[in-house]
Amino acid sequence: MVQPMRPFNVPDDALVDRLRAVVGPDQVLTHPHQLRTYESDGLLQYRQVPAVAVLPGTGAQVQAVVAACAEAGVPWVARGAGSGLSGGALPRGDGVLIVLSRLTRVLEVDLDNGRVCVEPGVTNAAVSAAVAPHYFYPPDPSSQVVCSIGGNVAENSGGAHCFKYGFTTNYVTGLELVLADGEVVTLGGPEPDPAGYDLIGAFVGSEGTLGIATRIWLRVVPVPETVRTLVAFFDSTAQAGQASSDIVHAGVVPAAIEMMDAVTIRAVEEMAHAGYPVGRGAALLVELDGAERECAAQFEEVVAICAAAGSDDVRVGRDDAERALFWRTRKAAFPAMGRVSPNYFVQDGVIPRTRLAEVMGRIEALSQEYGLIVANVFHAGDGNLHPLVCYDGRVEGQAERAEELSGAILAVCLDAGGSITGEHGVGVDKLKYMPKMFGEGDLEAFQRLRCAFDPVGLANPGKVMPTPRLCGEVPGPYKRHPLEIAGLAERF
């Protein structure tokens, strides 16, 4: 049953004083001009200045800050680097923003066991740097230079290489959490398979609604022996899509398969000057890595598949410099779109890979219908689309139409059996699509998990769950198990 939320308390002077006592006066911000920095995350269309921002410097301070909020009944939002693209770290005007960017210590590097332990504010790139040159941390979001590991854990971030290597959730082996009531719990650690429920699995991707990760154990892996990269050009995204399917079907598991459509090729070429043929329908970047011999054998096969699928222009990266150019060009897609259009929305939807041609057709039809350009870049291996819906914010009503079109694309993804988000999360931006993907029972189960972690609902309220709800009392009579009666086990 949906019950309305109780109103929260707002931060008062007593809470602010207490926070100052915990983290020091300089690390508590209350002036609007200081708070302005934090009014948005990476999704700039949502803005909200928090009542207070706190910048703790240790895990113990995070705990004390959360405990103070719990006692005051004040909601809070955790923020890593603020690069999120769904408004997950959007502050609350009636709440405290807990900024984790000062927690940047690498606590342990244990390469013998392939583990690192870090604080949440460490950037994704810094994790790989800490274990270089022989190891690396595979999940590599394009924002890796700035985004924090805490944010990656909260969003279950992926990257260009996740088709082969998996997502954040496949690499987290332990977490120290501060729960909304101020309790600190440790889940797992450096060893595998901690006994009990996989609460690490439940926490990863929970978008800051189940608590704050203050310590994170990660698995790191040896750097592959060799890497090979090619870019193949096709007449259409359908052809390029066919090539990606054929590659995967041949039993090849590429480290990355990335696709760009004609609009994107034109935009990136203007910016990156990689010599890409403007006017071609699609570009497919394929990267293989692994053992030298296996990689070499498979790479030849990939070249042949691209040719067979209709590419007459396959460019093989000759050296690290050229490989880097291919990737720079791919990663220029978002910024380059700024040259094509004054504004754009980045959409993030997922489809089964085999539905690519059909879905591209439907997106094209929507683009025509709305009279707005849609550029497409995507992680083709796992069907994660990033349509960029271009618009001009100065034209009355165009932003709204673009948003509508962007939403219609998600409906197409759901129709094809996909998902409303592959990596950017629900945050506030996709709340309204949650009931389109999930039924009442599904949302109810999500809510129960949230209530188990945070019965009062102070952790990032208003995110992920479409309708704010109250947690009921834990139901059910208490029954003693025979083992308990026999004194062999105890509860509570």
Place this chain on the structure above:
Amino acid sequence: MEIRPSTMDEAVAAVKELAAGGTPVRPVGAGSRATWGGRDPDGAVALHTGALDRIVEHNPGDFTAVLQAGVPLAAAQEHFARAGQMLAVDPPTFPGPMPSGPERAGGTIGGLLATADSGPARHRFGGMRDLVIGVEVLLSDGTVARAGGKVIKNVAGYDLSKLYTGSYGTLGLVTEVAVRLHPLPGPTATVLGSSDDPHVLAGAALALAKQPLEALCLDIGWPAEGPGRLLLRFAGRTAADRARRIGLAGLDDVHVEEDDEGLWNAQRAAQRDPDGPVLKVPHKPADLGDVLATARSHGLAAVSRAALGLTWVRGGSREIFPRATVLDGAAGVADPWPPADAGALALMRRVKARMDPARIFRPGTFVGGI
């Protein structure tokens, strides 16, 4: 008593009725891991998933499938293999004659998810938690909930698929599972080497784990006496070639076997013992030598996933391996579970209370008496 629903409606009705009576329930797949998770309370009703055995979807082009909980793993694998695909988990099969026939010896998808059992291929592909992309569960108040979806990349909503993986039937009935598939690995080859010194064997394994070999499996087989061996398995066109290039300095009798299926079946089989106990011991990979030495000093045989830090020991107890979980033979010990962090345990209790409000799903059997 037994219940055997063949539709979701029947399952919902049965669970609601059991909840109303406060009757404890034990979900049962093929019964291939019948003792795992310990003794159920007296009067527990067996809720069989065997009639929920439809392969709901297999999408070869997308390398995904949706399976009802009662589908035997072997039947699913046979189906996928026709398209050159597999679900990349290879748990051991039941070591004795199965009452319900050999195709059930590898258990059902639901049982596999619930126990998070795994085999040597976990080295390369991760465990069940890394392959499941969606679940449908039936909770004790009759709520039917889905989480995840049927695409391999998806972050919408909480990842309940992982919560239910390894939950041993204590959070509700898993009714459907969506999984990511992989291509069949192609030709394989295994390089072996042996030593009777656990630290030499473990050292060799650790050295391999630190190289980017992209091997399929890396195991140790450690008998109760005599030399143990290291097995490193490659897959793909160049498998034999790559196996031959592995040196294994310091080990004896180093050789390559291309017809290697039997070797790996033996590794898997050594994870099970119908009479029990079998202990699953988690450890740091670098501590493998000590774990093997301890097993030897008690005359116990073991197999290890060397790079993961997991060892299955046949015999022994938590007095010897304090962090071990007892798998086979769990019903014969007071508590099959190792101690857990107090805070984590309190949180798990809250999860149990919310997900199983009637507290009928295997009450008292899980970690900390949950």
